[in-house]
Amino acid sequence: MKLNHILESQQFTRPLINELFAVANQMDRVLVRGGTQDYNNKIMATLFYEPSTRTRFSFEAAMHRLGGRVISTENARDFSSGTTGESLEDTINVLNNYTDVIVLRHNEIDGSKRAAKVSHVPIINAGDGKGGQHPTQALLDLYTIYKERGSIEGLKIAFSGDLADGRTVRSLSYLLGKFERVKLYFVAPQIIQMKNDILEYLDNNEVWYDLHDDLKSVVSDVDVIYQTRIDKDRFGEKVDDYEKYTKEYYIDRNVLQRMAKHAIIMHPLPRLKEISPEVDNDPRAAYFRQARNGILVRMALLSMLF
């Protein structure tokens, strides 16, 4: 299958996901051998209109492990010195003459789609806008579940925390809906519970889901707990609510004890207080392994684009 751009989770069909997982597995073996120099004539640009050192580092490490080269900016808004207002389209047209792939973090929804419309080299959406897509994050999450559990079909997966605005959770829910007999548990207080657009999508595709507001009642039943960070800012002056929820939707050794032996805990990182550090050394804590899978998935995506 030919990949031209990576813009949104929706473009990943089951066959394409299968191919991606197979290539990512190969990349695991490449990585263990110390990487490859196969792509030493390729240049990747990271064009970030807002800083995200973590995501940028992950893409850059993946490109280096493939032998490729990187040109990088976290200040894309200053792309033209002393001048503001060059269109994204012009910037992309110029970069087309410099690089073989452009990793774009834009500050507007559909920034990456606008870029792809004029670009002859592949655009990878590395997150655009609040509430926009971040497809490579969703794919690495999906790959992590697949790798940790052997398959995705039939798994019970709980999402906990801020589900309303978390683009990671929203994209991942979408992708999980493509797998058979998956059961999704959305565990959050009402005001940050999963939004209707995703629930309708799941209804239309006959995906089983349930809404909860009590994390403890769910943890013993599931194969995966996907924990997320609750944003303090969204509670404004209701600091008490924020404090209350961060205590209720919290993973510590008490939660670990209720969890199944084979279950795993995931988190998109960065973590603040929502998982106790005492959980880190438990083999079920998969969140740092997620970071490594991010390298594998991005190596796989880059190699599929070239």
Added chain:
Amino acid sequence: MKLNHILESQQFTRPLINELFAVANQMDRVLVRGGTQDYNNKIMATLFYEPSTRTRFSFEAAMHRLGGRVISTENARDFSSGTTGESLEDTINVLNNYTDVIVLRHNEIDGSKRAAKVSHVPIINAGDGKGGQHPTQALLDLYTIYKERGSIEGLKIAFSGDLADGRTVRSLSYLLGKFERVKLYFVAPQIIQMKNDILEYLDNNEVWYDLHDDLKSVVSDVDVIYQTRIDKDRFGEKVDDYEKYTKEYYIDRNVLQRMAKHAIIMHPLPRLKEISPEVDNDPRAAYFRQARNGILVRMALLSMLF
């Protein structure tokens, strides 16, 4: 011919320009084959005292296409943590021990000359000061005209927009004056018309030029239209003048219709409103090809320095 530093357009004689064009043509073939690893033991530092992501990316991509390596800063003013005031000369002396070539964007006229005075490794001036030089931009512009039209002798070239302060236009006018039978049309309102120092140079070298203030009366006669951006700031509170001039010195499909079939439109980029996007897909729009030529010329210059 041995190049030691690249500081100003004036140092490029006709034989040196011919050699540069020949090497840039070779680099075009190298680029099509995916670059070379010939210079994988060379390190280039980009030392930018003011940000210019576009210029920095162009140099870095050129270096990577040659197989070389890059260390980079856009915050050269903070070169020494917690301390201001290290002299440029000391910084250059230190970098001489780290790298094989230094690409310098300085904030003062003659910054690059000061650097070259103490440097044992080549200095490339990537723009210094307001009204200073930016020789690699002028050379890539010249190369673009040569490549698009086959030769430069006898061409009619119009410059439009802000000619008073545009260092690109000023440097390029200087270089074009070295070619026989070239005719230059400076098209601008009086207050941003080309300054006397360049006109005197052209007089002394018997280069034909004419001053105009009506773009439409010129466009059908010329082989090249070099369009530039008018800076809003220089008009202060006279916003009406700015608005008026941006409408008069504007390239759209009406201008395209008057242009010769073989003529080209150039622009140093970034563009704001001075060229309509409807022009972009016309084959005469050469400004994005200019960006690619920038890579070729910088690859050529780097290889000539090594």
Added chain:
Amino acid sequence: MKLNHILESQQFTRPLINELFAVANQMDRVLVRGGTQDYNNKIMATLFYEPSTRTRFSFEAAMHRLGGRVISTENARDFSSGTTGESLEDTINVLNNYTDVIVLRHNEIDGSKRAAKVSHVPIINAGDGKGGQHPTQALLDLYTIYKERGSIEGLKIAFSGDLADGRTVRSLSYLLGKFERVKLYFVAPQIIQMKNDILEYLDNNEVWYDLHDDLKSVVSDVDVIYQTRIDKDRFGEKVDDYEKYTKEYYIDRNVLQRMAKHAIIMHPLPRLKEISPEVDNDPRAAYFRQARNGILVRMALLSMLF
């Protein structure tokens, strides 16, 4: 000897220092040949919580001369976009999945020790906190003395300027104390004279030292003058004191005339006014050669860690 992390000068025993010097000498030959591609499958991250372009460039150039690859940030505080407060430990855990070595400049004393506690890949302390360690600087200083003078035993070494807060001087004094018959002269006004903790260490290890406040009376006796910058800020409103001391602890041609023919002048750089530029061309001015030795020592340390 196996090096796991490079955290503080104290971990460098005499045998380890000897090995380091031998490897650095090899690296000199490697550098003259244009570097090596031996480590082209290694990735180094520079994770700087405060900017230090000079130190970052030195490490990055060293890594490139080894053939390695670099991912880099000077804005580590923004490691997670839109969120502050990820623990250093989590950041290191994530980076462990991306890179083979982490060069850390942290803003707190013991930042690098905290990092090393959780890291499976080597941590190199590139300076932590005010008054903290900067061991690679001390090692390159030590290597410079060794290289310039052939050996360290029996040398007379004067430190001049701000000795109270200079972490370079403090670390280097510590290392010099390991060599036999070394004599240390601390030359500074009382308020910025060397602190008691280092003096006690020297007493306990029977290292000869003397305190002075007159630079001119010392310069003719010593083999090395290690000059440092006096920080204006620490004098607050007593600007007169600052001005007075910068004149008294100043190296110019008058000092040069008193110095022995074989003596050398060192400086950690950046220099402000404490050494006159007229000294730069004297062969005894070793401070720019120090910068080159920094590359050699860092190449050696990186290769010893891999």
